[in-house]
Amino acid sequence: MYTQTAMINRSSLRQPALRLVPQVSSRMGDSIEMMGAVMPFGRNAEIYGENEPAEYLYKVVSGAVRTYKVLNDGRRQIGAFYLPGDIFGLEVCDEHTFSAEAIADCKVLVMKRSALIALATRDNAVAQQLWAMTATELQRAHNHIMLLIKTAQERVAGFLLEMAARSGASNEIELPMSRQDIADYLGLTIETVSRTLTQLEISAVIAVPTSRRIVLRNRAALSRLNA
């Protein structure tokens, strides 16, 4: 029903902590990244699965990541996309509530959750930061809910504006994800996403030089569509 995710040998991808990060943070707030290791993941590789114990916290170094759930009949809902600098996989309970996969080849900084929690009990700044990350996720989820009650045009417009805001304020967006990923994020079909983009291009609101690259030609119009 949905594009099959390439199955890649898990154990080879997930066990080895590849290179230690020797960085020492300048600000206290960055202490969260003090002890971590960067791991590479291949396109479509699973980073963690729903219901697995949440042992680690992750930060995208390069590439992009999606989190998702699959309903029992195969419908997939993407919870969020994570771009370089974004943190994901933070859970307060000890199980992941979504699965996470690499959208493209990527590098991810992996940090031990238990160490962070321990640190947070001693260092208030760390505790605040963990809280703030959860709050950021909550904000994202609320925006997502607001997207899902809108029309197809509004959802696509909102998605494009969100991506533009996150990947530098440029008018040119490089999309790391497929149309299917976008569709599953917006609660639409791949055909509707494609048609909507075509429509926006025809009405000169965007340009689509290649399928993964989108130029915003008329932000005002997009914002108006964003309701």
Added chain:
Amino acid sequence: MYTQTAMINRSSLRQPALRLVPQVSSRMGDSIEMMGAVMPFGRNAEIYGENEPAEYLYKVVSGAVRTYKVLNDGRRQIGAFYLPGDIFGLEVCDEHTFSAEAIADCKVLVMKRSALIALATRDNAVAQQLWAMTATELQRAHNHIMLLIKTAQERVAGFLLEMAARSGASNEIELPMSRQDIADYLGLTIETVSRTLTQLEISAVIAVPTSRRIVLRNRAALSRLNA
């Protein structure tokens, strides 16, 4: 476009902190409720508005509360329903991202946010609790997202199961909210909600003795619909 919310004099409802709560908590974790005041709100009274400074944190003592956003064209999305015991209005930034209203006459425990934040910097248990509350909200939002991609039947079934789980594990639910509230929570129209309930009643999955009271007759069927 949507049922008009009765306008009730705000200042008379929001200013007075009515009776101080002298309670002393037994567990440290409850310290959050140490200093608060119980305030009554009338049906449809605004508790706070979107974009207002988030000075307080609230806990439902009795009655029920809805949070919502209104898009510029009038569409309303309800973010969540809060029942006795639930906490709402917690923000990490200092502005509310939703508005909150009393669904029915209710009593709400009101706590000063600044005091809690201050307390959290000294007391780790409090900090953890604030974090956990935000995480609970995140969980709720994720469930809500998963609801919004489903069919009308599935959304209604999911809603009923959620309400049943929250209001005692009984098979009889007393709904504090109107069909319009349910519709705006589920991203459906009032007509579709009504028709779907009728359908479920006809197929003997539920009974609807009065419009605000629903009996779950066949949980297995509901769970199956819940996908």
Added chain:
DNA sequence: CGACCATTTGATATGGATCAAGCGATGTGG
């Protein structure tokens, strides 16, 4: 070049929205 996969485009079907009555409970004034 040819196979494969992602994307677009076209034709048709359908679930839920919209428009429009009807119905039952609750409350109000005569």
Added chain:
DNA sequence: CCACATCGCTTGATCCATATCAAATGGTCG
């Protein structure tokens, strides 16, 4: 105590946005 207005909910008829089914196009890699 009853007539009647009001409000929340249900039911009916029709429409439309998006899904579904199907095929064509285009880009990438061996």
